[in-house]
Amino acid sequence: MSPKELSYIEDALSHEQFLQKQCENAASAMTDMQLKQCVKQMSNKHQQIFQQFFDLV
Incomplete structure (x- = not known):
């Protein structure tokens, strides 16, 4: 994963x-x-989305 992609995920x-x-x-x-x-x-949906992004890393 490129540094720019990682930055996007961190922002998300x-x-x-x-x-x-x-x-x-x-x-x-x-x-x-x-x-x-x-x-x-x-709130729960945002937690799920957070977890999905986190799982990408």
């Missing part, structure tokens, strides 16, 4: 971690249970 990993953390923070502040559940699902 960072973005997915950031998005997952933002979803977790938003979900913890919500009182509507349906909306909270939706945001938690988004």
Whole structure:
């Protein structure tokens, strides 16, 4: 893997971690249970995407 490709993957990993953390923070502040559940699902999806990128390395 070239250094440029590795840099792209590192950026993608960072973005997915950031998005997952933002979803977790938003979900913890919500009182509507349906909306909270939706945001938690988004957080889980970002975790899955992170893992897929990580597995590439």
